[in-house]
Amino acid sequence: MRIDLFNSAATELAGELNTQSASTGKPPAVSPNSTVDATEDRTTLASGSTAVDSLVSQAMNSPEVRQDLVQTLQQAIQSGQYKLEPDQIAGAMIDEQA
Numbered sequence: 001m002r003i004d005l006f007n008s009a010a011t012e013l014a015g016e017l018n019t020q021s022a023s024t025g026k027p028p029a030v031s032p033n034s035t036v037d038a039t040e041d042r043t044t045l046a047s048g049s050t051a052v053d054s055l056v057s058q059a060m061n062s063p064e065v066r067q068d069l070v071q072t073l074q075q076a077i078q079s080g081q082y083k084l085e086p087d088q089i090a091g092a093m094i095d096e097q098a
Helices: 010-022 051-063 066-077 086-097
Strands: none
Touching: none
8 A cells, every 4th residue: 555645646636637627528537547546545644533633632631740649659658558579570570571
């Protein structure tokens, strides 16, 4: 599949269709001899979709730091309730490398 960022094939096809329409006076038709390959996959990406806009808005409104979680962890550390497990930490570090 080819992604054409400059949409040159569409521009070429539009020019070809306009030429055909002007010379025949009939609505343009895409012929099998057209320079655009009909078997080629094509896509157009647009960023204006409602779902994308909603997700961007939600992300932008989210706090960068989850202050409530930070405060909970700070209190647990200060009170001595937060315990580190060296074996689990080492195991996670080794698993991450694998």
